[in-house]
Amino acid sequence: MLTSVDTDLMRVLADPLRLRIVTLLAHETLCTTHLVEETGAKQTNLSNHMRVLREAGVVDTEPCGRFTYYRLRPEVIEALAGQFAALAQAARATAETNLKRSCP
Numbered sequence: 001m002l003t004s005v006d007t008d009l010m011r012v013l014a015d016p017l018r019l020r021i022v023t024l025l026a027h028e029t030l031c032t033t034h035l036v037e038e039t040g041a042k043q044t045n046l047s048n049h050m051r052v053l054r055e056a057g058v059v060d061t062e063p064c065g066r067f068t069y070y071r072l073r074p075e076v077i078e079a080l081a082g083q084f085a086a087l088a089q090a091a092r093a094t095a096e097t098n099l100k101r102s103c104p
Contacts, residue, residue: 021049026072026074031069
């Protein structure tokens with residue numbers, strides 16, 4: 001059984017600013033203005049990162065007047081964590097059985 005990790009999602013979350021945004025959104029729903037204040041990013045830069053996070057399905061948006069609020073989708077993070085947990089379980093099983101491929 002081969003276990004793999006969602007590499008597209010890993011690329012999305014590998015960016016330091018996007019990871020910071022995800023960390024902030026894990027604790028509360030924030031609007032763009034809050035995210036600019038918290039990260040120090042320029043509005044246009046932040047908007048581009050939020051678009052990437054939206055397109056990857058990591059965040060949901062909620063319009064509120066002239067503001068847009070962002071909410072982290074925990075099931076996406078849980079799915080990624082589950083993929084890593086499966087890799088760790090496979091590695092543990094390999095170590096316990098001392099499974100190795102013989103050299104030619």
